[in-house]
Amino acid sequence: MNKPVSTPEQTVTFYQSAAKIYAREVRGRYARLRNIAMFALLGFYYVTPWLSWNGTPFVLFDLPHRRFHVFGLTLVPQDFYLLTAMLAMAAFTLFFFTTVGGRLWCGYACPQTVWTEAFMWIERYTEGDRYARIKLDRAPWSAQKILRKSAKHLLWGMFALYTGLTFVAYFVPAPQLFADALHFNLAGWALFWSVFYGFATWGNAGFLREQVCKYMCPYARFQSAMFDKDTLIIAYDEKRGEPRKSAAKKEGKAAGDCIDCSICVQVCPVGIDIRNGLQYECIACAACVDACNDVMDSVNKPRGLIRYTSDHHDETGHFHIFRPRAIGYGVIWLLVCAGFGVLVLFRSPISFDVVRDRKQLYREMVDGGVENVYQIKLSNKSDQPHRYRLSAVFVNQHGEDDDLDVSLDPSEFDAAAGAHESVTITARADDPHPGVSKLKFTVQAVDADAHHDDHVATFLAPSERHDSEHDNEH
Amino acid sequence: MKEINDPQFDAADAILRAARERALGARPGLRMLAITGWSSFLGAVVLLAAWLLAIPHDDETIEFGRLASVFIVLWALAAVPALSAAMLAQPSPGAFDPPRRRH
Amino acid sequence: MSTFWSLFIIVISVGSMLGSLWLLFSNARGKMSTEDTGHVWDDDLRENNNPLPRWWLNLFVLTVIFAAIYLAFYPGLGNFAGTLGWTSNKQLAERLQVVEAKREALFSQFRDQDPGALSKNAAALSLGRDVFLNNCAGCHGADAKGAVGFPNLTDHDWLYGGTPETIVATITNGRNGMMPALGPSMDKATLDAVVQTVAHWNDPKLDPAIREKGMAQFNITCMACHGPTGTGNPILGAPNLTDNIWLYGGSTDRIRETLMKGRQGKMPPHQPLLSADEIKVVAAYVYSLSQN
Numbered sequence: 023m024n025k026p027v028s029t030p031e032q033t034v035t036f037y038q039s040a041a042k043i044y045a046r047e048v049r050g051r052y053a054r055l056r057n058i059a060m061f062a063l064l065g066f067y068y069v070t071p072w073l074s075w076n077g078t079p080f081v082l083f084d085l086p087h088r089r090f091h092v093f094g095l096t097l098v099p100q101d102f103y104l105l106t107a108m109l110a111m112a113a114f115t116l117f118f119f120t121t122v123g124g125r126l127w128c129g130y131a132c133p134q135t136v137w138t139e140a141f142m143w144i145e146r147y148t149e150g151d152r153y154a155r156i157k158l159d160r161a162p163w164s165a166q167k168i169l170r171k172s173a174k175h176l177l178w179g180m181f182a183l184y185t186g187l188t189f190v191a192y193f194v195p196a197p198q199l200f201a202d203a204l205h206f207n208l209a210g211w212a213l214f215w216s217v218f219y220g221f222a223t224w225g226n227a228g229f230l231r232e233q234v235c236k237y238m239c240p241y242a243r244f245q246s247a248m249f250d251k252d253t254l255i256i257a258y259d260e261k262r263g264e265p266r267k268s269a270a271k272k273e274g275k276a277a278g279d280c281i282d283c284s285i286c287v288q289v290c291p292v293g294i295d296i297r298n299g300l301q302y303e304c305i306a307c308a309a310c311v312d313a314c315n316d317v318m319d320s321v322n323k324p325r326g327l328i329r330y331t332s333d334h335h336d337e338t339g340h341f342h343i344f345r346p347r348a349i350g351y352g353v354i355w356l357l358v359c360a361g362f363g364v365l366v367l368f369r370s371p372i373s374f375d376v377v378r379d380r381k382q383l384y385r386e387m388v389d390g391g392v393e394n395v396y397q398i399k400l401s402n403k404s405d406q407p408h409r410y411r412l413s414a415v416f417v418n419q420h421g422e423d424d425d426l427d428v429s430l431d432p433s434e435f436d437a438a439a440g441a442h443e444s445v446t447i448t449a450r451a452d453d454p455h456p457g458v459s460k461l462k463f464t465v466q467a468v469d470a471d472a473h474h475d476d477h478v479a480t481f482l483a484p485s486e487r488h489d490s491e492h493d494n495e496h
Numbered sequence: 497m498k499e500i501n502d503p504q505f506d507a508a509d510a511i512l513r514a515a516r517e518r519a520l521g522a523r524p525g526l527r528m529l530a531i532t533g534w535s536s537f538l539g540a541v542v543l544l545a546a547w548l549l550a551i552p553h554d555d556e557t558i559e560f561g562r563l564a565s566v567f568i569v570l571w572a573l574a575a576v577p578a579l580s581a582a583m584l585a586q587p588s589p590g591a592f593d594p595p596r597r598r599h
Numbered sequence: 600m601s602t603f604w605s606l607f608i609i610v611i612s613v614g615s616m617l618g619s620l621w622l623l624f625s626n627a628r629g630k631m632s633t634e635d636t637g638h639v640w641d642d643d644l645r646e647n648n649n650p651l652p653r654w655w656l657n658l659f660v661l662t663v664i665f666a667a668i669y670l671a672f673y674p675g676l677g678n679f680a681g682t683l684g685w686t687s688n689k690q691l692a693e694r695l696q697v698v699e700a701k702r703e704a705l706f707s708q709f710r711d712q713d714p715g716a717l718s719k720n721a722a723a724l725s726l727g728r729d730v731f732l733n734n735c736a737g738c739h740g741a742d743a744k745g746a747v748g749f750p751n752l753t754d755h756d757w758l759y760g761g762t763p764e765t766i767v768a769t770i771t772n773g774r775n776g777m778m779p780a781l782g783p784s785m786d787k788a789t790l791d792a793v794v795q796t797v798a799h800w801n802d803p804k805l806d807p808a809i810r811e812k813g814m815a816q817f818n819i820t821c822m823a824c825h826g827p828t829g830t831g832n833p834i835l836g837a838p839n840l841t842d843n844i845w846l847y848g849g850s851t852d853r854i855r856e857t858l859m860k861g862r863q864g865k866m867p868p869h870q871p872l873l874s875a876d877e878i879k880v881v882a883a884y885v886y887s888l889s890q891n
Binding site: 041 | 563
């Protein structure tokens with residue numbers, strides 16, 4: 023930490039009771055990027071619960087029935103491994119982007135940042151710019167102050183409630199939920215959670231803001247573990263900026279580029295001075311970059327006094343992106359994404375298992391045939407009921423053996439949507455191989471070609487067939 | 497730049513101090529509560545999804561009331577490691593003092 | 600346990616709790632010095648003497664209070680049963696009662712109907728199938744088509760009668776199918792003739808001489824149980840020998856074995872295991888299997 027430079031003491035006492043961060047408005051390239059990200063992400067959040075796919079909601083976490091509809095995919099409890107894969111994918115995406123780009127998530131995509139931005143925009147709209155806000159807070163209560171403050175909280179409250187309702191709309195279908203809400207008919211848990219998340223949004227984005235990042239967020243704690251000297255950070259170019267204008271004047275040296283306007287501190291939403299170096303609190307929102315660039319423009323100096331850089335770049339001027347750590351994270355990330363993609367693509371809408379009845383080895387029929395009994399366990403994981411047809415064929419080491427006849431009773435059955443059926447099947451072979459054989463069962467939905475699966479089970483027959491003379495044949 | 501530049505309000509020092517002592521920064525008890533509450537909340541959300549999908553429930557429909565009580569229980573469970581980690585991560589008094597020489 | 604051991608436990612438990620409390624609090628006051636204890640190990644390893652954290656002490660006292668309350672309510676101090684009178688047997692009985700109530704609610708809806716009517720009731724059949732798979736499938740097969748020595752319940756051949764009420768009686772009281780070993784009392788030629796006759800009862804190609812010899816012996820030893828026409832006797836459970844359904848196998852080898860060794864078919868009584876309601880429902884299911 024460098025020695026901080028400050029203006030004379032009297033300004034400090036002026037400030038002490040106002041424990042708030044009044045972030046100055048900033049415009050610039052990165053501010054534009056953040057706005058685009060905010061609109062895109064918020065838009066996505068508010069629109070998605072209203073989208074449908076094939077009659078079912080596009081994203082809906084149907085908790086009571088334990089079915090998660092996610093982007094057209096319906097996940098049932100048998101698909102728990104997919105949830106694990108998804109979490110792994112999300113984690114590695116975060117790790118990979120952090121190691122290459124630093125705290126991109128914090129500055130541009132995190133819901134805390136996005137909603138705080140929106141709330142700050144409303145605050146600026148109702149209470150004015152930075153100085154107007156400070157003056158308003160210092161002023162005694164008046165009609166003007168009450169009006170502005172209540173307008174702000176009203177807008178905040180409405181926005182927060184809408185956010186809370188939308189959150190619940192991911193669990194309860196949106197049209198029904200919002201219809202109920204508009205008719206003041208909301209009750210029970212839907213009402214509770216809407217108010218809860220609305221209140222959380224209002225509190226987090228209205229008041230807590232950077233406190234979440236500083237103290238409560240787990241990502242903030244571990245994000246630096248993915249950093250190395252090539253990770254993108256936001257830094258102040260000390261070599262170029264120091265000594266600052268005011269310090270240089272005192273010491274009689276030639277001034278660096280930093281004119282000590284402290285605008286980089288005024289725009290900072292987490293209330294740090296980036297000139298002190300990279301700090302834990304910095305969420306890499308690049309507001310200071312835009313602010314300083316603006317100032318540099320106005321004093322006819324080159325931009326980039328505060329900029330995106332890396333430790334290595336500061337030393338040598340090179341960005342080294344393809345380094346072992348980044349490549350390693352990238353490869354693992356691609357593998358996990360590909361793995362997840364494969365799992366999803368090859369996910370069967372049927373879960374099919376064949377369990378052989380164990381009590382008797384086989385049942386010899388009077389006419390010489392042999393029967394084995396099986397329990398078919400089938401889960402219809404789709405949203406529609408289906409009729410399924412069962413067939414079986416013997417397999418040997420060369421493949422399927424069509425010469426041996428096998429008949430199944432029953433050979434067709436129905437399953438409702440989401441149902442787990444357990445059907446008892448008798449498989450009869452007229453002339454099976456003696457001893458142990460392999461029987462491949464295939465189940466096929468009659469009205470959906472894609473729904474099929476097979477399972478190989480064991481078929482037992484007597485290892486010595488009786489001599490025909492002794493058989494009771496007609 | 498539309499905003500006024502008034503040295504009274506611009507002092508970098510003052511801004512930093514206000515930011516440092518704001519809200520949870522000056523209230524260690526509340527800070528601990530916020531940290532534990534928030535991380536255990538996140539953990540409970542993931543645990544709830546796991547409980548729903550991984551534990552067998554025999555085809556029953558789960559009422560929201562039951563879900564809520566399960567969530568509270570999971571939140572309380574998740575608070576245990578969160579609280580422990582937060583307490584252990586607190587610097588002990590004198591942790592950042594310069595090392596004393598013994599000999 | 601005896602009074603001595605009960606007191607032994609009480610004294611040690613209470614004594615340890617009070618003792619550790621005393622130990623902690625008696626050492627609570629003392630010189631608060633920043634010096635160490637004076638011991639030195641390995642030239643420079645020293646031991647401090649800092650007070651226990653207050654939160655630790657408070658938690659310890661809380662655990663002692665918890666222990667006191669727990670031991671007042673629940674058994675733990677020797678023979679003292681606790682003011683709540685809790686025992687694990689009682690808990691088991693209470694839980695069993697809950698299960699029984701659920702079963703009662705489930706099965707009582709079918710109490711008023713007879714098994715014949717229930718065999719057309721989808722809900723009763725579904726319940727009956729569950730009872731069947733849990734209790735009967737082990738012997739009769741999951742498809743109820745039986746095995747060697749265990750009858751096929753889906754055909755129309757009933758050893759003791761196939762009305763729903765008879766099926767209920769079979770399941771409730773069990774059956775003992777006793778075929779005496781009559782073969783050893785016959786000479787070899789007669790035995791062969793009987794075996795061939797029974798095996799080829801309806802076969803016109805059987806040698807008439809053998810049939811005559813076989814039937815002669817049949818009328819002496821077998822007719823009493825299996826009937827003059829060999830069609831069986833449901834009262835005794837003697838099977839119909841004229842059809843193509845064989846409980847122990849219809850080959851000549853198997854029939855010979857039946858004659859030589861006899862058969863003891865045992866259907867266990869399910870009465871204490873299954874309630875009357877369960878038996879009725881599973882009987883309806885079994886009856887329904889042979890009805891299509």
